[in-house]
Amino acid sequence: MFNRSVLTATLLLVACSTQGELAAKPGKPPFKEFYQSFRQQVAAEGLNPALLDEAFDGKVQPYAPAIKSEANQPEIKSTFESYVAKMLAKPRREKGAALLAEHKKELAKASQATGVPPEVIVALWGIESNFGANMGNHPVVPALVTLAWDNDRGEFFGKEAVNALRVARKRGINPAELTGSWAGAMGQCQFMPSNYLKHAADGNGDGKVDIWNTPADVFMSAGTFLKALGWQKDVPWRLPAQVSVKLPESAGFNERGLSEPHPLAQWQRWGVVPKGTSFSKLGGTETALRMYRPLGDKGPTYMLGPNFDVLLRWNYSSYFAASALLLAESIANEGNLPDV
Ligand SMILES: [Ca+2]
Structure with a gap:
């Protein structure tokens, strides 16, 4: 079927590429x-x-594809469920689990040096570049x-x-x-140049930092960057919680179900109790924690540890942070779906 807008777009594209000159804004x-x-x-x-x-x-x-991509960035309007389903697609979970086993030794080295679990590194590797296939x-x-x-x-x-x-x-x-x-x-961990200069690290000890071709360097670099962003070793990223009463406005939830951080003692005064494991794993009573209720009042409720905010510093999107950490859980568990 004839489509005027597609034709116009095509003509514009042809005009740009033949003239080789894009107009200034x-x-x-x-x-x-x-x-x-x-x-x-x-x-x-x-x-x-x-x-x-x-x-x-x-x-x-000017490099025309950059301008074209800049103009065509999709607005993220997906729901939490559809976003997570896409990020945790079965091939990605299974490939991640297989690569976790395949690169066990290099990942262990990066994890020991940085405190970041291997599965978190593999999850980011998978999300950022499809494990190096799409850099x-x-x-x-x-x-x-x-x-x-x-x-x-x-x-x-x-x-x-x-x-x-x-x-x-x-x-x-x-x-x-x-x-x-x-x-x-x-590279395979999609570092901006400034992050490469500050945080990329040699993982295989050859004296070069090659995040394009050397998985060991990709792992060490991702771990080093997360550590610099504040990653805390052995602290769970989430623990399930129960809320018996309605939380006050001052809890400060955004439209995506992520609250402002408040001291654990404050959450406890609001009646929040752990569902199972004690909150002490997330820190002391003065530790500032966020609550996450991605599906609203009726869905699951989590108290988030400080490492969730570390992922927000990697990519400022609560959906991204949650998906990356859920994917990590899945990868550590042979690619099985995590509880959401
Ligand atoms: Ca190297």
């Missing part, structure tokens, strides 16, 4: 002008601007410079572009060869 300079000022920024950061030219391989033009094949520097020019968070992407040049220099590769997602996330 209102109030922004043309890309070539921006590129010249960005070269100066690179120099001010103590790097040779020739590195930037190498990354663009002499063709100074993104976009040229990172041109994509980030394009977003620095076009995106509302241009300053953030500009800093990441400069850091991407540092990553290439550190690895001794041509910056044009640095690949990742359209938004600049790199």
Whole structure:
């Protein structure tokens, strides 16, 4: 069937790719002008601007796929159940469990060094890149410079572009060869360049930090980053709880069922009691804990340990954090579905 909007979109795409030039947003300079000022920024950061030219391989033009992807980001409107079902799809659970066994030794090493359980590392590996199968094949520097020019968070992407040049220099590769997602996330754990520089770590002891090709380095890097974000060893991420009375407004639940953190003693005064295991595993009575009721009053209720917030610092979405940790539970349990 003839579809006008698809045709228009196709024509626009053809127009962009044949002209090789995308228009600047209102109030922004043309890309070539921006590129010249960005070269100066690179120099001010103590790097040779020739590195930037190498990354663009002499063709100074915006990287169109980054702009296209930026415009087409799906709004996450899914329910908790559908989101979790997708993230915990059977192939991912089963592959995760198999890889947990296959890489037992390297994972144990990363876990001992960082305190992060192997299954949490494997779960993030699975979510971020389908266990290394989907790292993104976009040229990172041109994509980030394009977003620095076009995106509302241009300053953030500009800093990441400069850091991407540092990553290439550190690895001794041509910056044009640095690949990742359209938004600049790199390798099997999808680190932004700044996170690579700060947190990526050598897991197999060869002196190189290769999150693209070496699973041991991916595991050590993910664990090191989670530790830096505050991961606490041997603390459960959730414990089931019972609530006998209606909680006050001041508990502060958002529309996704995640409360503000409050001291455990406060929750206990509100009548919250553990369903089974004692809350003492999550910390003392003054430890600030969140409650999570992803399906509302009628669904399950959990007190969350501090490691849930660590996952929120990895990716600020309560659905993401819960799914990653549920997937980890599943992977540790031979790929069986966890209790939700
Ligand atoms: Ca290595």
